[in-house]
Amino acid sequence: MIEIDALVKRFSHRDKDNKVIWKTAVDGLSLSVKEGEIFGLLGPNGAGKTTTIRVLTMQTVPTEGRVLYDGKEIFLHEREMKEFIGVVPQHVNFDQDLTVGENLELHARLHHMGSAERKRRIAELLHYVDLSEVVNDGVRQLSGGMKRRLLIVRALMHSPRILFLDEPTVALDPQVRRRIWDLIRQMARSGVTVFLTTHYIEEAEALCDRVAIMNRGKLVSEGEPLELCQRLGTYAVEWDEDGRREYRFFKRRDASAAFVAGLASEGKIQVRRTNLEDVFIELTGRKEGL
Amino acid sequence: MLYDIWTVFWRDWVVLKRRMKKFILSRMVAPVLYLVAFGWGLGRSIDVGGGSYLDFLVPGILALNSMNISFNSIIPVHAERMYHKSLEEYIIAPICPGAFVIGKVLASVLRGLISSGIILVLAALFGAHFTVTPLFFAVLVINCIIFAEIGFWAAMVLNTYEEMGQVNTYVLLPMSFLCGTFFSTQALPEALRWLIEMLPLTHTSFLLRSLGSGGEASMSSMLVLTVYAVFCFLLGHRAFLRLRR
Numbered sequence: 001m002i003e004i005d006a007l008v009k010r011f012s013h014r015d016k017d018n019k020v021i022w023k024t025a026v027d028g029l030s031l032s033v034k035e036g037e038i039f040g041l042l043g044p045n046g047a048g049k050t051t052t053i054r055v056l057t058m059q060t061v062p063t064e065g066r067v068l069y070d071g072k073e074i075f076l077h078e079r080e081m082k083e084f085i086g087v088v089p090q091h092v093n094f095d096q097d098l099t100v101g102e103n104l105e106l107h108a109r110l111h112h113m114g115s116a117e118r119k120r121r122i123a124e125l126l127h128y129v130d131l132s133e134v135v136n137d138g139v140r141q142l143s144g145g146m147k148r149r150l151l152i153v154r155a156l157m158h159s160p161r162i163l164f165l166d167e168p169t170v171a172l173d174p175q176v177r178r179r180i181w182d183l184i185r186q187m188a189r190s191g192v193t194v195f196l197t198t199h200y201i202e203e204a205e206a207l208c209d210r211v212a213i214m215n216r217g218k219l220v221s222e223g224e225p226l227e228l229c230q231r232l233g234t235y236a237v238e239w240d241e242d243g244r245r246e247y248r249f250f251k252r253r254d255a256s257a258a259f260v261a262g263l264a265s266e267g268k269i270q271v272r273r274t275n276l277e278d279v280f281i282e283l284t285g286r287k288e289g290l
Numbered sequence: 291m292l293y294d295i296w297t298v299f300w301r302d303w304v305v306l307k308r309r310m311k312k313f314i315l316s317r318m319v320a321p322v323l324y325l326v327a328f329g330w331g332l333g334r335s336i337d338v339g340g341g342s343y344l345d346f347l348v349p350g351i352l353a354l355n356s357m358n359i360s361f362n363s364i365i366p367v368h369a370e371r372m373y374h375k376s377l378e379e380y381i382i383a384p385i386c387p388g389a390f391v392i393g394k395v396l397a398s399v400l401r402g403l404i405s406s407g408i409i410l411v412l413a414a415l416f417g418a419h420f421t422v423t424p425l426f427f428a429v430l431v432i433n434c435i436i437f438a439e440i441g442f443w444a445a446m447v448l449n450t451y452e453e454m455g456q457v458n459t460y461v462l463l464p465m466s467f468l469c470g471t472f473f474s475t476q477a478l479p480e481a482l483r484w485l486i487e488m489l490p491l492t493h494t495s496f497l498l499r500s501l502g503s504g505g506e507a508s509m510s511s512m513l514v515l516t517v518y519a520v521f522c523f524l525l526g527h528r529a530f531l532r533l534r535r
Contacts, residue, residue, distance in 0.1 A: 059381050060534050082384035093375035097305045097366075109297040110383035 001193050002033040002056070002162065007065035009051050025051040027217035029065070033210075038184065038194040040208035042201070042276075044284050048217040049197035050090060053166045056195065057087045069162065083111060086155030086192075090166040092147045094139040094154075100126070101135040104154055111158035125153045129183065145176035152183055156192075163187055165196040169203060181207055201277040211276070215284040229274040232282055236274045240267030249274055249282075294385040298393020299400075306401065317359065317405040318412065324351050325416045328472060341419070341503070348413040348420055349498035350471030352406050353433060357491055360402035360434040361462060364441035367394055368454055371445060371533070381534065391527050395438040402434035420502040429501065432515045433494040437462075439522035446529035470495035490518045 009026040026048040033039040043049050054060045056067055058078055067074045074081040094103050101122060108118040126132045129149040134142060142150065148168065155163060168184065169177040184207055188194050198204055204211050205225050212222040221228060233249030235256040240246070250256040256271050263269060306313065329344040336343040371377040380390050410422065444457050468478070469491035475483050486492055493511035501507055 057382050058534075059378060079384040079386075082382060085382070087378075087382050089375070089378060091375055093378050095301065095370070095376045095379070096374050098301070102301075102304055106297070106301050107379065107383075109300065110294075110380065110385055112293065112384070 001035040001037075001070065002031070002039075002195065003068040003071075004029055004031040004052075004056070005066050005068070006030055007052070007055060007067065008063045009048075009055055009060065010063045024217050026055070026062075029214070029217075029219050031212055031219065031222065033193060033195055035193050036188065036191055037209045038188045038196070038207050040204040040211040041195070041197045041214060042199065042204055042211055042280060043197075043214035044199060046216075047214040047284070049199075049214060050166055052214070053087075053164050053195070053197055057085060057164050058082060083158065084161050086158070086160035086163045088151045088155045088163070088165040088168055090170060092139075092151065094147070094150070096138075096140060099136050099138055100131065100142070100150060103139060103150070104157055107154050107157050113158060121157055125156060129153050145172060145179070148172060148176065148180055149183070152180070152187075156187070160192065162193045162195060165194065167198055168196060169198075169200065177203070201275070201280055205276050213280060213283050220283045221279070225276050228279045229276060232274050232279050234274055235271060236278050237263075237269065237271050239263055239269040247278065247281075249278065291386050291389050294389035295393045295396065297385070298380070298390050299397050302394070302397030303400075306397070313401070314404070314408060317408050321351060321355060321409045321412050325412060325418075329416055329418070344413075344416060344418045345420065345503070346499070347472065348409070348418045349502045350495050351413075352409055352430065353469070353491055353494040353498055354466040354471045355409055356402040356406050356430055356434050357437045357465070357494075358462060359405040360398045360436075360438040361441040361458075363398035363401040364394060364438050364445060365454055367442060368445035368448065368451065372449065372451075377533075387530050388527055391439075391442060391523065391530055394442055395435060395523075395526075398438035398441065399431060399434040402438070403430065406430050406434075421504050423501055425507050426498060426501040429494060429497045429507070429512075429515070432519055433490070436490050436515065436518045436522055439519065439526045442526040443522065443529050446526065446533060465489055465491045470499070490515055 007026050007029040008024065010022045010024050012020050012022050015021050029048070029052060041049050041052060051060070055062050056074075058074060058081065061075060069081055069084055072081065095106060098106060104122045104125070105118055108121065113121065122135070123132070126135055129152070131146060131150060131153070134146065139147065139150070152165075152168070155165075163184075165184065169180050172180065181203070184194055184196070194207075196203075196207070208225060210222070210224050211228065213220050213228075221231075223231070233251050235250045235253055237248045237250070237256050237259055238245055239260075248256075248259060250259065260269055260271060324347070325344070329347050332343075367377070410420075413420065440457075440461075444454060448454055448457070468482075468486050469475070469489055470486075471491070475486050475492060478486060493508075493514045497507055497511050497515075
């Protein structure tokens with residue numbers, strides 16, 4: 001469904017001496033995503049996730065490399081491919097001068113939907129996310145959770161085959177977050193391929209069939225969440241040493257138990273199953289942004 | 291393409307319809323002040339060689355007002371790009387980039403024309419004499435197109451609201467006073483006159499004044515305005531495409 005081949009994106013900016021400096025945001029990324037899959041792109045802040053999604057959604061052109069949907073190079077079939085995708089941005093980007101219904105209508109018109117279809121789809125989707133009552137309200141009046149749901153609804157208006165979500169639950173409370181997760185799962189069940197970026201590890205664990213981890217623009221690992229954890233070691237031992245929390249990973253439980261027996265730490269020692277957060281920190285060496 | 295232009299225009303039409311009363315009322319303030327201050331007040335003591343100064347003034351006010359309204363009506367696109375980020379909705383949509391530029395420009399042209407209509411009514415009430423012909427109307431439309439396109443280009447390339455304001459201060463404001471709006475460019479020193487007569491607003495003032503008094507349209511001025519309109523469209527279109535770099 002999605003093929004990313006050696007994608008590179010460089011940006012130029014001027015330093016304090018007014019010299020042009022090139023920054024590589026995405027550095028040779030290659031990935032493939034299967035139809036109907038929920039695929040998560042993980043990475044700390046500044047890893048290149050948002051730039052990747054901006055290329056995939058044709059908001060910015062790549063410096064090198066290519067992206068294919070269903071075998072077609074997206075920048076050679078741009079208008080056709082744009083009918084194919086739905087985009088949920090990281091920030092709320094509604095038209096502030098339009099109502100909820102008008103925002104959805106604008107999106108539908110931009111995707112060439114007929115009048116009857118527009119009306120039916122707006123009513124159907126707003127009902128689906130319990131927002132029917134705010135159809136004539138200004139978007140400024142909505143709560144954070146309502147805006148997020150509306151962003152998803154807007155992206156689904158034209159029934160896309162691929163849904164891109166950039167940090168879909170950033171800054172939301174846990175209840176709203178779970179509701180958004182349910183919505184994403186329902187989309188995937190209905191056959192939509194979901195490509196999301198997140199720096200919430202539990203979000204990736206809860207939602208994704210497969211994940212890729214990016215760091216400083218490069219792909220550092222890719223696979224099913226469980227598989228990535230097992231690659232690191234099924235069991236994690238954590239303990240305090242010199243005022244820091246230390247971690248070791250083991251393939252077998254008896255090996256972890258033997259290691260714990262030999263530890264001289266006076267602090268809390270914990271043996272548990274390895275999770276995606278351990279993988280993330282081991283691979284990126286950074287905890288910021290988690 | 292036409293449907294996409296209509297969609298982009300539709301969005302602005304929805305917003306304008308909602309604010310029409312406020313828009314019309316606010317658009318009356320500046321023309322009334324110009325007509326009172328320069329037409330009735332100062333104008334009584336100004337000799338323009340024949341007719342009244344009010345008759346001389348109305349085409350100038352139309353030119354500068356349609357310039358200001360068309361330019362300023364498109365400024366919200368800057369906020370859509372920089373602050374609300376709602377421009378992204380158009381970038382990811384399967385529409386031709388040119389349709390977005392044309393739709394936004396036409397929406398600003400509509401505002402410029404409504405505003406011009408208000409001035410024509412007010413000028414008639416103030417006792418000015420002028421003739422509105424199809425060509426007179428066409429010149430107004432081209433003037434609105436040029437300045438909406440310049441506004442669009444500025445909204446695409448400038449990054450702060452302050453910089454947008456500077457375009458008003460350093461480009462539009464001097465043109466408002468110098469481009470044959472309140473007085474003939476013949477009164478200017480030769481070098482400055484040569485520069486001023488290269489600007490589009492000067493040609494709009496010339497044409498509106500000539501056509502409004504029942505005269506002929508200067509083909510060279512029409513050509514200059516058309517060249518400006520095409521050039522500014524290409525400039526805005528290019529700036530919109532460059533947002534994706």
